[in-house]
Amino acid sequence: MERNILLTIEYDGTDFSGWQRQPDVRTVQGTLESILSRLCGSKISLNGTSRTDAGVHALGQRASFRCKTAIPVEKIPFAVNNIAGEVMKDGDIKVVSAEEVSEDFHARFNAKGKKYRYRIRNSAAMPVFLRNYRYRVWKELDVKLMREAAGYIRGTHDFACFQAAGGNPGESTVRTVHSLEVTEKSPETDCAESFGGRQDFQGKDIDIEISGDGFLYNMVRIIAGTLVEVGMGKISPEAVKHIVESKDRTLAGHTAPPQGLFLVEVYY
Amino acid sequence: MERNILLTIEYDGTDFSGWQRQPDVRTVQGTLESILSRLCGSKISLNGTSRTDAGVHALGQRASFRCKTAIPVEKIPFAVNNIAGEVMKDGDIKVVSAEEVSEDFHARFNAKGKKYRYRIRNSAAMPVFLRNYRYRVWKELDVKLMREAAGYIRGTHDFACFQAAGGNPGESTVRTVHSLEVTEKSPETDCAESFGGRQDFQGKDIDIEISGDGFLYNMVRIIAGTLVEVGMGKISPEAVKHIVESKDRTLAGHTAPPQGLFLVEVYY
Numbered sequence: 365m366e367r368n369i370l371l372t373i374e375y376d377g378t379d380f381s382g383w384q385r386q387p388d389v390r391t392v393q394g395t396l397e398s399i400l401s402r403l404c405g406s407k408i409s410l411n412g413t414s415r416t417d418a419g420v421h422a423l424g425q426r427a428s429f430r431c432k433t434a435i436p437v438e439k440i441p442f443a444v445n446n447i448a449g450e451v452m453k454d455g456d457i458k459v460v461s462a463e464e465v466s467e468d469f470h471a472r473f474n475a476k477g478k479k480y481r482y483r484i485r486n487s488a489a490m491p492v493f494l495r496n497y498r499y500r501v502w503k504e505l506d507v508k509l510m511r512e513a514a515g516y517i518r519g520t521h522d523f524a525c526f527q528a529a530g531g532n533p534g535e536s537t538v539r540t541v542h543s544l545e546v547t548e549k550s551p552e553t554d555c556a557e558s559f560g561g562r563q564d565f566q567g568k569d570i571d572i573e574i575s576g577d578g579f580l581y582n583m584v585r586i587i588a589g590t591l592v593e594v595g596m597g598k599i600s601p602e603a604v605k606h607i608v609e610s611k612d613r614t615l616a617g618h619t620a621p622p623q624g625l626f627l628v629e630v631y632y
Numbered sequence: 633m634e635r636n637i638l639l640t641i642e643y644d645g646t647d648f649s650g651w652q653r654q655p656d657v658r659t660v661q662g663t664l665e666s667i668l669s670r671l672c673g674s675k676i677s678l679n680g681t682s683r684t685d686a687g688v689h690a691l692g693q694r695a696s697f698r699c700k701t702a703i704p705v706e707k708i709p710f711a712v713n714n715i716a717g718e719v720m721k722d723g724d725i726k727v728v729s730a731e732e733v734s735e736d737f738h739a740r741f742n743a744k745g746k747k748y749r750y751r752i753r754n755s756a757a758m759p760v761f762l763r764n765y766r767y768r769v770w771k772e773l774d775v776k777l778m779r780e781a782a783g784y785i786r787g788t789h790d791f792a793c794f795q796a797a798g799g800n801p802g803e804s805t806v807r808t809v810h811s812l813e814v815t816e817k818s819p820e821t822d823c824a825e826s827f828g829g830r831q832d833f834q835g836k837d838i839d840i841e842i843s844g845d846g847f848l849y850n851m852v853r854i855i856a857g858t859l860v861e862v863g864m865g866k867i868s869p870e871a872v873k874h875i876v877e878s879k880d881r882t883l884a885g886h887t888a889p890p891q892g893l894f895l896v897e898v899y900y
Contacts, residue, residue: 374759375760376760376761376763421761455760456760456763457760458758458760490726491642492642492643492723492724492725492726493644493689493765495644495723495724497761
């Protein structure tokens with residue numbers, strides 16, 4: 365009997381050329397489809413919610429597929445992770461959970477929204493162990509200004525200014541950002557590998573957490589780059605209001621690098 | 633004028649075949665010697681304190697070298713890291729500091745002792761982002777028992793039971809362990825990447841921190857493996873006393889994997 369299965373997937377994006385299957389390069393979708401095809405004994409096609417770019421990470425990517433395997437659904441994570449980690453040495457992918465969903469469920473089309481986290485290490489020093497998981501910004505960022513600017517981004521807007529070239533022309537660029545928070549914490553409490561016995565660390569960790577009903581191409585990374593420029597004093601918070609109204613990408617900030625971005629959750 | 637320079641070095645051991653220079657494989661020493669040779673304009677030979685194995689990390693490795701460059705010593709870290717990160721894409725090495733030392737100083741021979749940290753993720757769940765930086769142990773470990781066993785390891789002993797084959801025959805295996813602490817903490821406060829919005833995490837982080845005047849081949853990893861087996865209830869704490877007295881490697885525990893080990897500091 366064929367079942368429709370929804371997976372929740374975690375991956376370290378560092379050694380993948382993004383989610384989307386491509387010939388001759390290692391992708392998350394391609395790797396998982398290989399593993400699932402082995403597991404199910406037939407060629408599997410995985411429908412992912414978010415086509416994350418190369419270097420982008422996921423805590424809660426979702427993807428659905430149909431298969432005829434008799435494996436109980438609650439055993440699928442263990443079976444997949446075992447093949448991934450032990451057999452194929454793909455330890456950078458992990459299936460967190462699996463559930464059976466209705467016949468007509470589709471991981472992308474049924475999604476109501478997503479949450480992303482963009483992680484910045486604001487310091488002159490960067491532990492080597494975090495190089496693939498943070499955007500390192502040297503200049504001290506003013507988080508108060510960043511939070512002020514965030515206020516002009518929350519809500520329903522035409523976000524064309526935060527869309528990279530390469531989106532779908534003709535498609536509406538109006539989206540709703542339900543929440544956008546900028547949090548700050550001392551790095552001593554996070555990933556302490558680099559602080560052996562040394563007390564010389566200065567700086568802070570800044571996380572930008574955003575949830576919305578949908579995101580344009582590179583929207584979160586461009587918002588992050590824009591907020592970083594606000595934090596540096598290059599763009600004023602009030603200017604962000606005008607940037608959004610302008611719908612002009614060239615007025616917004618740079619596209620922050622991929623390794624700071626984590627797809628946290630998909631909502632159904 | 634030739635100067636003798638001591639570097640403090642941090643590295644992510646994942647993509648190296650250890651510290652020691654070897655032909656045809658990527659090593660920390662080999663990579664740093666390339667960079668320093670570029671910087672100094674002459675062939676540089678680096679003397680490292682600890683020949684860490686493949687996969688083992690360092691927060692405070694030390695290495696000394698002689699060179700004639702006019703670059704001020706305090707600018708050496710930036711210059712090296714710039715070449716490493718930007719030019720050679722070796723972002724997994726970082727020179728933390730550089731100081732000029734006396735003519736006869738040698739990073740290894742002058743060392744009075746070292747401190748290591750061995751890091752365990754004691755949980756059924758392991759974030760993919762930590763896979764190269766922790767020993768994942770599934771079975772719940774009893775930290776109280778581990779601390780009791782640690783008491784029999786502290787002090788001056790003949791540690792032959794914790795020496796892997798391949799050490800120097802005929803060399804004394806007596807060493808002094810100045811301190812050995814087993815600490816435990818909730819993982820929610822450490823490396824929160826994997827805890828996006830999910831509150832389903834169970835388990836704990838266990839760190840074994842050890843300092844001593846010198847370490848035999850694989851000694852810290854065998855002590856870590858032994859303490860893990862004590863924590864699992866396979867070896868009793870009192871048995872560790874007898875294992876040390878026996879000087880018999882086959883009675884001690886397994887050699888814990890390299891990725892949990894960090895060289896924290898070298899003492900002069």
